[in-house]
Amino acid sequence: MPISPDQGSTGGGDTVTFTGTGLANATAVLFGAKSATITANTPTSVSAVLPSGAGVVDATVRTPGGTSNPVSFYYVPPPVIVDVSQSSGPVAGGATITLTGRGLDTTESVTFGATDVTPTVVSDSELTVVSPAHAAGSVSLVVTAQGGAATAADPFAFVAPPTATGFSPLTGLPAGGTLVGITGTNLATTTGVTFGGVPATFAVLSDTRVAAIAPVHALGAVTVALTTTGGSATAPGTFLYLIG
Numbered sequence: 001m002p003i004s005p006d007q008g009s010t011g012g013g014d015t016v017t018f019t020g021t022g023l024a025n026a027t028a029v030l031f032g033a034k035s036a037t038i039t040a041n042t043p044t045s046v047s048a049v050l051p052s053g054a055g056v057v058d059a060t061v062r063t064p065g066g067t068s069n070p071v072s073f074y075y076v077p078p079p080v081i082v083d084v085s086q087s088s089g090p091v092a093g094g095a096t097i098t099l100t101g102r103g104l105d106t107t108e109s110v111t112f113g114a115t116d117v118t119p120t121v122v123s124d125s126e127l128t129v130v131s132p133a134h135a136a137g138s139v140s141l142v143v144t145a146q147g148g149a150a151t152a153a154d155p156f157a158f159v160a161p162p163t164a165t166g167f168s169p170l171t172g173l174p175a176g177g178t179l180v181g182i183t184g185t186n187l188a189t190t191t192g193v194t195f196g197g198v199p200a201t202f203a204v205l206s207d208t209r210v211a212a213i214a215p216v217h218a219l220g221a222v223t224v225a226l227t228t229t230g231g232s233a234t235a236p237g238t239f240l241y242l243i244g
């Protein structure tokens with residue numbers, strides 16, 4: 001006797017349907033020793049609300065004519081999110097996020113706020129998902145699997161593209177080492193700063209200010225650019241490497 005679905009949450013609540021013959025006037029549906037609430041019944045099918053449970057149990061239907069042969073039903077524990085590879089991404093979407101945890105192999109959807117995204121399941125402990133386009137701001141990140149739902153400990157932030165409005169000082173030595181203050185907007189998630197394409201050591205001071213140490217570079221004028229999880233921006237003007 002087929003049962004659909006043949007697995008569900010340990011917390012119960014799913015609707016399960018048995019199909020076969022001689023099922024009219026069902027008096028009970030049992031998952032192991034627990035009774036399920038019957039919601040629909042015809043001579044060829046019985047639908048019931050799954051009770052809570054764990055592991056693999058025998059599911060049976062009782063009618064005035066007897067008890068059906070048992071079929072195996074698998075209780076799936078709820079998913080657990082242990083880590084999210086990054087906690088922010090661009091408002092345009094497109095960031096690939098890796099989630100690790102347990103019970104992820106039956107994941108059906110990942111929700112960013114109210115937006116559902118179809119994930120790529122790698123294993124029971126890992127899945128990846130591409131963030132959708134979304135207005136700037138923080139939203140909950142929820143994984144829904146056959147065993148239930150799990151919410152990441154930290155919200156996911158959609159970050160607007162940065163702007164770089166200026167920097168100071170405007171000059172430095174080819175040997176590097178000059179401390180440069182860069183101003184702009186949406187700089188809190190800065191992941192990199194470059195001088196003429198050369199990466200610089202930096203520190204995020206606020207959403208409007210980043211401090212960077214000019215790297216070693218040949219003499220001449222270079223652009224100062226930064227990258228955040230929301231995108232990239234180049235400051236107006238140039239930084240001049242010269243001999244002091």
